[in-house]
Amino acid sequence: MPAPAKDKSGAMIEFSAVHKRYPGGYEALKGVTLSVGEGELVFLLGHSGAGKSTLLKLIPLIERVNSGVVMVGGQNVSKMRAAAIPFLRRNIGQIFQDQKLLYDRSVFDNVMLPLSVTGVHPRDGARRARAALDKVGLLPREKSNPIALSGGEQQRLAIARAIVNRPSILIADEPTANLDAEYAADIIDMFAEFNQVGVTVLIATHDAGAVARAAQKVKTTRTVELRAGELVAGGAA
Amino acid sequence: MSAWLRLHGRAFGATLARLARAPFATLLNILVIGIALALPAGAYALLVDLQAAARGVSGDPEMSVFMALDAKKEEVAAIGPRLKAEALVAQVDFKPRDAALDDLKKNPAMNDVLAALAQNPLPDAYVVHLAKNDGDALEKLATSIRTWPKVDVVQIDSAWVRRVAAAIELGRMAVLVLAGLLSFALLAVTVNTIRLQILTQREEIEVSKLLGATDSTIRRPFYYYGAVLGFLGGGAAGLIVYGALQLMNRGVADLAKLYASDFRLEFLPAADLGSILLFAAVLGWLGAWLSVTRHLREFEPR
Numbered sequence: 001m002p003a004p005a006k007d008k009s010g011a012m013i014e015f016s017a018v019h020k021r022y023p024g025g026y027e028a029l030k031g032v033t034l035s036v037g038e039g040e041l042v043f044l045l046g047h048s049g050a051g052k053s054t055l056l057k058l059i060p061l062i063e064r065v066n067s068g069v070v071m072v073g074g075q076n077v078s079k080m081r082a083a084a085i086p087f088l089r090r091n092i093g094q095i096f097q098d099q100k101l102l103y104d105r106s107v108f109d110n111v112m113l114p115l116s117v118t119g120v121h122p123r124d125g126a127r128r129a130r131a132a133l134d135k136v137g138l139l140p141r142e143k144s145n146p147i148a149l150s151g152g153e154q155q156r157l158a159i160a161r162a163i164v165n166r167p168s169i170l171i172a173d174e175p176t177a178n179l180d181a182e183y184a185a186d187i188i189d190m191f192a193e194f195n196q197v198g199v200t201v202l203i204a205t206h207d208a209g210a211v212a213r214a215a216q217k218v219k220t221t222r223t224v225e226l227r228a229g230e231l232v233a234g235g236a237a
Numbered sequence: 238m239s240a241w242l243r244l245h246g247r248a249f250g251a252t253l254a255r256l257a258r259a260p261f262a263t264l265l266n267i268l269v270i271g272i273a274l275a276l277p278a279g280a281y282a283l284l285v286d287l288q289a290a291a292r293g294v295s296g297d298p299e300m301s302v303f304m305a306l307d308a309k310k311e312e313v314a315a316i317g318p319r320l321k322a323e324a325l326v327a328q329v330d331f332k333p334r335d336a337a338l339d340d341l342k343k344n345p346a347m348n349d350v351l352a353a354l355a356q357n358p359l360p361d362a363y364v365v366h367l368a369k370n371d372g373d374a375l376e377k378l379a380t381s382i383r384t385w386p387k388v389d390v391v392q393i394d395s396a397w398v399r400r401v402a403a404a405i406e407l408g409r410m411a412v413l414v415l416a417g418l419l420s421f422a423l424l425a426v427t428v429n430t431i432r433l434q435i436l437t438q439r440e441e442i443e444v445s446k447l448l449g450a451t452d453s454t455i456r457r458p459f460y461y462y463g464a465v466l467g468f469l470g471g472g473a474a475g476l477i478v479y480g481a482l483q484l485m486n487r488g489v490a491d492l493a494k495l496y497a498s499d500f501r502l503e504f505l506p507a508a509d510l511g512s513i514l515l516f517a518a519v520l521g522w523l524g525a526w527l528s529v530t531r532h533l534r535e536f537e538p539r
Binding site: 086094096100102113119161 | 241243444447449451
């Protein structure tokens with residue numbers, strides 16, 4: 001699958017009147033309309049339960065909308081068939097709130113995983129994995145087990161795994177949660193660097209300090225705010 | 238294409254690594270499958286040997302016509318031409334009672350018995366070689382000959398060969414039924430083993446799916462695992478059968494010597510062994526498919 005391209009409106013990610021209701025009736029998103037342009041760095045703010053994680057999960061189709069449309073790279077993913085989903089996910093770097101690292105594998109193997117599941121040649125994969133680890137400063141720890149890494153290092157490992165496939169979109173769910181200010185600043189700096197080379201970045205956070213830090217680095221930073229499943233600020237690109 | 242081959246190579250390599258990572262559990266699984274397959278495979282090997290042995294004994298249709306002990310020479314002589322006149326009869330050999338007694342005397346074990354007899358207890362006999370092995374026609378001819386004067390007993394000598402053949406056929410059916418039943422055991426072992434593998438790797442599977450692994454990428458290593466496990470189980474079955482036949486051959490050799498035979502139980506022909514290995518591998522793959530199809534559905538994300 002070619003890398004996602006922006007649609008006719010110039011948006012890389014677009015939500016139109018999206019509703020998401022979970023089994024049991026809880027409505028996580030209520031008619032959200034949001035547009036993220038190509039190469040933008042967007043912070044998704046809101047308290048716990050505001051719908052930030054749900055919104056992020058709709059992009060790689062970890063969850064599906066109940067109504068409305070989600071466009072990613074000009075493609076309507078709301079109606080995407082199951083067989084096409086893996087190819088969508090390969091173009092989206094994801095950093096999960098719980099990181100989802102494999103603790104029975106080495107740091108290197110964790111970063112190799114997205115490459116090996118796509119059949120990249122092991123030699124090429126190893127080169128790319130080491131480059132990604134180098135980018136986040138973890139190359140000297142490639143043989144370590146993730147459990148031996150600090151919280152900040154584990155987050156950097158999750159970032160290395162997210163970028164190793166050279167995605168055009170990077171989404172991160174609370175990437176600075178549970179990190180002290182110094183580590184959090186490092187992480188935000190990394191996202192800013194990826195954004196500066198053209199990657200569209202969407203970060204869900206309730207860390208106002210992280211937003212301020214990014215704003216110093218990237219002039220075009222935008223914040224959107226969710227409250228109880230509704231977008232209350234910053235929806236348009 | 239090369240990425241597709243690499244994914245297959247990676248799945249196969251991961252399968253071998255997984256088997257090697259838990260050698261004891263792997264060995265137990267292989268043994269369970271091997272024993273389950275060894276039963277029908279062993280029974281089949283015995284059948285093949287029996288069939289070969291039965292084939293070694295003349296299966297040409299023959300009939301022995303024994304005359305009454307009080308039959309006069311001319312009454313006995315009259316039967317020969319009548320037998321030759323029958324359409325089913327190809328050749329007739331006469332065995333006089335005195336010649337039969339001389340043959341018996343050649344066996345030292347019979348000396349005491351024969352010495353106790355006042356007269357020759359054996360009748361004159363005709364050995365009738367038949368043109369074809371038509372069961373109904375043979376029976377009809379035997380029934381007719383039994384009514385001829387001074388004919389005491391008519392015995393169809395090839396009947397036991399046919400009975401053995403029928404027993405072997407029955408045995409073959411029994412082996413098929415046994416193989417069918419034990420195939421379910423192999424399936425159950427594979428399904429359960431793969432289920433445990435899936436549960437052990439749940440986290441890796443979920444993360445791989447999130448990172449863009451297709452369903453076939455996720456499933457492939459389990460298919461290989463099932464097929465390789467089945468194949469190795471088939472190999473174990475072959476070894477078990479081979480060992481059992483070697484052990485049995487000691488007793489078989491002693492028994493065969495008593496019948497002046499060098500009969501030995503032979504191991505399965507290469508083609509049959511190949512079929513068993515293939516069958517086991519296919520069953521293993523099928524078990525993996527059933528397990529993966531059943532359990533991967535439960536995983537998020539879809």
